[in-house]
Amino acid sequence: xxxxxxxxKEKWNRFSHYLRNILQNDIACLCITPSLCRRLxxxxxxxxxxxxxxxxxxxxxxxxxxxxxxxxxxNYSCFLDLSNDIIIGDGxxxxxxxxxxxASHEIGxxxxxxxxxxxAPIRIEDGCWIGANVTIMPxxxxxxxxxxxxxxxxxxxxxxxGIYVGIPARLIRKL
Numbered sequence: 329x330x331x332x333x334x335x336x337k338e339k340w341n342r343f344s345h346y347l348r349n350i351l352q353n354d355i356a357c358l359c360i361t362p363s364l365c366r367r368l369x370x371x372x373x374x375x376x377x378x379x380x381x382x383x384x385x386x387x388x389x390x391x392x393x394x395x396x397x398x399x400x401x402x403n404y405s406c407f408l409d410l411s412n413d414i415i416i417g418d419g420x421x422x423x424x425x426x427x428x429x430x431a432s433h434e435i436g437x438x439x440x441x442x443x444x445x446x447x448a449p450i451r452i453e454d455g456c457w458i459g460a461n462v463t464i465m466p467x468x469x470x471x472x473x474x475x476x477x478x479x480x481x482x483x484x485x486x487x488x489x490g491i492y493v494g495i496p497a498r499l500i501r502k503l
Contacts, residue, residue, distance in 0.1 A: 348373060349389045359383045370394065379416075382406075382424075392430055397454070402426075411447040412466070417454035423478070427463045453488075473503060 355361060356369040363380055370377045375393050379400035387394060388410035396402065397418035404424045408414055411431035416422070428450050436443025448467030452458065456470050459478035464470070469485045476482060477493035486492055489503040 345389055352387050352389060356381075357384055357386070379420075388430075390430075392449070396420075403460075413449040414452075415449065416452045417456070417472075419455045420452050420458070421456075422452075422458045423460040423462070425461045426458055427461075429463065430466050432466050475503070 356366045367377045376395040378398045379396040381402045382404045384404050385406045387408045390411045392410035392412045395415045400420040402422045407427045409430040431447040434443040451469040453472040455473045457475045461479045462476050464482045468482050471486045471488040473489040474486050475491045480497045481495040482497045490499045491501045
């Protein structure tokens with residue numbers, strides 16, 4: 329590949345990243361953008377959105393993809409890292425200001441505590457209800473039928489049909 333082609337490819341990659349961010353986080357997330365148009369934009373950008381994403385949600389522009397199942401919704405002002413895939417099943421309700429973190433760091437040595445970077449997919453199985461201000465960490469699977477209480481920090485996989493609350497999340501009741 330010639331030098332000009334390499335330069336063009338680098339410029340194109342930067343421009344496409346910038347364009348993706350504008351479409352995904354400036355145009356699609358506006359209150360005046362109809363829900364159907366928002367879904368079309370996300371799907372055109374490579375996501376698989378069958379449910380509803382409310383305005384003011386941030387979708388990261390890394391390589392991860394969002395899959396949102398039938399009859400599911402993501403409420404206002406949620407943050408989806410998308411350093412890796414986020415897979416949300418059918419019939420899932422996600423309250424406002426929920427944070428999906430795909431990337432983090434291992435604990436490093438004393439000279440630099442934020443060690444080696446890690447990222448992993450997040451999966452929310454069918455029928456879950458995620459409360460407001462929940463934070464979901466990399467690699468977590470929230471099992472079918474779970475309720476995650478408001479303000480909970482989910483650091484590990486859950487069992488099916490449970491109610492989880494707290495920091496970190498703990499099972500308080502089976503359904």
